[in-house]
Amino acid sequence: MKIHLVGGFLGSGKTTAIANACQQLKQQGLKVGVITNDQGQYLVDSEFLHGKGISSEQVIGGCFCCNYDQLDEQIQRMKASTSPDVIFAESVGSCTDLVATVLKPLRKFRGQEMEGMTLSCFVDARMLMMHSNNRRLPFSADTTYIWEKQIEEARLIVVNKIDLINSSDLPAFKQEVTAKCPDKKFLFQNSLHEGSVRGWLNELEANENSGKLPSLDIDYNKYGNGEAELAWLDEQITIKTSDGTATKLALDFIEGLNSSIKRNGLTIGHLKLMITSNDKQRKISFTTMSSSGAETNELKSFFGDSNELQLTVNARVQTAPEVLRGLLEVELGLLRTANTIISEENIAFFRPGFPTPTHRITS
Ligand SMILES: Nc1nc2c(ncn2[C@@H]2O[C@H](COP(=O)(O)OP(=O)(O)OP(=O)(O)O)[C@@H](O)[C@H]2O)c(=O)[nH]1
Ligand SMILES: [Mg+2]
Known part of the structure; x- marks a missing residue:
């Protein structure tokens, strides 16, 4: 069983990509499951996945990190019920520090049971472009801090909604983003497009050691404040x-x-x-x-x-x-x-x- 943890800010396109990826994996004959996550209880994302015939469980009432035991329980429940080959776990979009609080604990306590674990961070290409151009994002400083930390901790960054960027700006944007962080792997993706999402799946196949990523150096007061401003x-x-x-x-x-x-x-x-x-x-x-x-x-x-x-x-x-x-x-x-x-x-x-x-x- 492989677990793909999918982070990134609110609305960046995580569920869209996961649904597309699941449909492709199912067509290949693999068994898939999704664990959705939110601070709330009645989730649009869970209804959306259900409507597409994708089996899913939820971790509700808080993020994966603060509800690690619930996450673990849902993974075990899926394992017992459908024994999926692949589980996508989508963390709530205001959450960060996933390496230290989710990936490393999973590796420590369940590492033997997993064939691989990855972490992807989704980011809206238009927001990344604003940020690269030193323009302020439309959030408070502390909420922007969360957005930045999400990108900082992942090695695999899915720059999503690339179809919404002016195509003449794309080559320079790609080059700038890649040159700024040479240690990261950037995928420029349109998650509504099957072929584009296939590139992400290929990368997930090849990238199974995210449990070895370094933990973030993070100020929890800023993080907590940034979340509380939403x-x-x-x-x-x-x-x-x-x-x-x-x-x-x-x-x-x-x-x-x-x-x-x-x-x-x-x-x-x-x-x-x-x-x-x-x-x-x-x-x-x-x-x-x-x-x-x-x-x-x-x-x-x-x-x-x-x-x-x-x-x-x-x-x-x-x-x-x-x-x-x-x-x-x-x-x-x-x-x-x-x-x-x-x-x-x-x-x-x-x-x-x-x-x-x-x-x-x-x-
Ligand atoms: N044009 C375009 N729209 C996209 C793409 N990916 C996602 N969207 C749209 O972006 C919106 C938000 O997508 P979601 O997949 O719900 O985003 P999310 O990251 O799961 O959001 P939260 O769960 O709230 O954090 C939806 O309207 C999607 O259809 C993309 O690559 N291109
Ligand atoms: Mg979602």
Whole structure:
């Protein structure tokens, strides 16, 4: 069994790449599993993987490092149930220090059972380009510190969403990034593209000794503060109508929430939603660099008119949790009419707690 730990900031494209990779490995006849991870409980990513027929387990309520035993339990559970050849473990996007707190402990306690362990760090190419050009990222200094530490600790860096970079800028960008860190392996990837993800899989095959990476030198106060500057808001919403407008209302709400976050000058880490209606599902994402999540008209025709629709909301935004909740409530309020029933469930809004890893191996 091989374990591929996949880190990198919120919205950088980890789940997209993992889903694509799993589908390719399954076609090769391999058994795969994914462990998702989040501070919250009801995860859009888990629903997304489930919808694609990829078996997954979750480590919820905190990052892998602070819930190492839960991670270990989920690995053992997968091993017992489906005995996968490959497990992808996607860490929550605000987490770093994975070498000392996850890879090294796994190597120490479970090394005998593993054929290989890797660590990849995903980074949005547009953010890396900003950073390389000495432009400030749209996050606070301490949140940017987490983003930088994620890249620092991994040897294999997947510079993702390369399709969104102007192709004339690409050669110089690639050269600059590679020259700055000659000890790292950079892959320039489009995770929506099968051939591009195949390159990552080939690299994972060849790169099985990430357990030997050095542990980070990291200031946990800055790390904890950087995480606490992000607000988490999760909830599940049901919209019921009698005139077939549930789809339209849901899309109005989603666009409204995104616009309202932007209008208030707040930086999105990742605003992701799963829409479920008429036995169809679609994940919608707004990330730090993207202005819109999906074509509204395309979604309208995909779902068609409906009288009932479910939304799972996972919002990660740089602000106070109460502020984020307030913005959502206002947008939801706009949908409430005499003909509409809106119910909210499993509401949670909070700042991630201070990171206190179960193990931290520095040697
Ligand atoms: N154009 C383009 N879009 C991508 C690529 N990879 C991912 N995306 C999109 O980026 C958004 C975020 O992708 P996710 O895979 O959910 O990102 P993530 O890193 O798993 O996000 P978190 O789990 O919240 O940290 C989605 O809309 C994806 O479709 C890519 O290579 N190119
Ligand atoms: Mg994800």
